[in-house]
Amino acid sequence: MRETLLFLGAYIVGNILTGFVLAKFFFHKNIHLEGSGNVGARNAGRIFGKKAFVITFLGDAGKGAIVVLISKWLEFSVEAQILALFFVVLGHIFPILLHFKGGKGMSTFIGGLLAFDPLLFSAFAGVFILSYFFLKSLTLAGMSAVLFLPAIIYFFTFDLYLILSAILLSAIVIFAHRQNIRDKFFSERNIS
Secondary structure, eight states: OHHHHHHHHHHHHHTOOHHHHHHHHHSOOOGGGSTTSOOSHHHHHHHHOHHHHHHHHHHHHHHHHHHHHHHHHTTOOHHHHHHHHHHHHHHHHSOGGGTTOOOOOHHHHHHHHHHHOHHHHHHHHHHHHHHHHHHOOHHHHHHHHHHHHHHHHHHHOOOHHHHHHHHHHHHHHHHHTHHHHHHHHHHHHHHO
């Protein structure tokens, strides 16, 4: 019952989309109708400027961090903490309050992962940097790091349930970015 309430609360927190709030109350616009139509930091920055990018990124990352920190404070298991992060990311990607039209979840994922374990986050960032060196694409490097998260956790601790929870978390973020990956992959193949 405690875990169900945690996950439900995490999903509801995920529904608070910083980019949407910023666009609606400060710029009096519907971000779904601007730029790419995405409510994330990149689109907010593209439309409203660098400050909007930073505020949106920090707001979305902050909700991931808050959910994980609350689950730590309430002494939930590490598996429940990762699943709470999954549900806040799910709420960001598919917010019921906005007819399931949310963001891609990367900022929320990053904030939550940093709060979950800074050392684990450092390894994740290392994979991202190494991937970027070879792929020369922020999108593909980010998705490579997300894809390798369960393997990174495996090296830290062999906890089957934690690894399975991480697979679920990675899968939802990659699913949200599927069009970006497809566009990036095929555009680069067409160039070469």
